[in-house]
Amino acid sequence: MKLIRLFVKxxxxxxxxxxxxxxxDLSAGDSGFVPFSLINTNLANAGVSKRTTEWRWQYRLNAxxxxxxLRHTAHRIYVVLRTPTLPWVQTAGSTQLPWTEVLDYACDWGVLSGDIDQAATKVTERVYALGPGTMRYDCPGGGATHYAIGSFDCTKFLELLRGGPGNGELVNCxxxxxxxxxxxxxxxCDLWQSRMEYGFxxxxxxxxxxxxxxxxxSNWGGTSFSYHEVAWKGACTASEAVFDACLQLDADAAPDSAPHSPVLATNMVFGDCSSLGYRLRLSPNTPGGCGNCNPAPATRKRRALI
Incomplete structure (x- = not known):
């Protein structure tokens, strides 16, 4: 069988x-799998993005x-900041390999982010902005969970994003x-789901x-949370930062009284009850308030996808 050798780029x-x-090398017209290397790239400066790239393939027999x-081919390329972290894995055949539809949304939400904190901030803003058109807090049900009971029903959530019913518009923290x-x-990014507890x-x-x-x-009458869950950095302790796409808090020096200035917690240190971090903005420094709102790092997890 004749072997043909081509120079390809x-x-x-x-x-x-x-x-x-x-x-x-071609044998009977088949090369099998052949890895190629990229040169003269500018990926390090591209930031988060997605694009369709066309490559012009060329060949010659001798140098x-x-x-x-030869031909033109088109490829969807996703540019992310680092290797995706859990629940995403890089194991062939796993259902937790990065889903292209999640990449489509995430790259749109985090577009042009140059570092992981900026990307997490942009994603926080876009998730919160899904209300009221796509989702809203489950006040009618007292804050019940609808998409993250045990595992994360990402399939149903993507259905909701596409305009379908999903598991409904109601969500909780x-x-x-x-x-x-x-x-x-x-x-x-490298975020966890973790709670603060109890009854504050x-x-x-x-x-x-x-x-x-x-x-x-307003239609539930609740003035306290039994717990609250956020996206949290590191070991999910008071010294680490949180990202909260569920609530806007008061950004001014007196969050327990009007007037209020709304802010999303993005890379905001959880803190203690003596300084204006996330904790004191969420819960007042009164009996049954901030002192009960304690990090619960034992609840730290990354839910698998279904």
Missing amino acids: AIAGNVLGEVQERWV RDPWQE TDCATILSTFANILG QLNPFIAVGYGAWYPGC
Whole structure:
């Protein structure tokens, strides 16, 4: 059987640069799997993005021959900041390999982010902005979980994002923390879902999907949370930062009283009851308040996807 050896390369002309030329051996017209290397790339400066790249493949038989056009191919390319972290894995055949539909949304939400904190911030903002058109806090059900009971029902959540029914529009803090951390981690962020506990009073906030300030839900009458769950960095302790796509808090020096200035907690240190971090903005420094709102790192997890 005759063996044909070709010199092959491809030109992309964008941040991906070029496919470095190399010899490819053909036997009966088949080369099998052949890895190529990229050269002259600018991926390090691209930031989070997605794009369709066209490569012009060329070949020649000898090093001194002119290049001949072979064909054009199109490829969807996702640029993330680091290797996706759990629940995403890199194990062939796993259902936890990065899902392309999640990448589509996450790259849109975190577009042009140059570092993981910026990416997590942008994802937080976009998840919160899904209210009121796509989702809202489950005030009617007292804050029940709908997408993150045990595992994360990402299949149903994607259905909701596409305009379908999903598991309905209602969400709670566990849902929001799971959505945020899962979509941020596919971009290379390193967030966990973790709780603060137990039974603490609340400062005024604006829940996802609503526009009014209130402690708890206006049609529920709640003025406290039994727990609250957020996307959390590191060991999920008081010294680490949180990202909360469920609530806007008061950003001013007196979060327990009007007037209020809304802010999303993005890379905000959880803190203690003596300084204005996340903890004291969420819960007042009164009996049954901030002192009961304690990090619960034993609840730290990354829910698997279904």
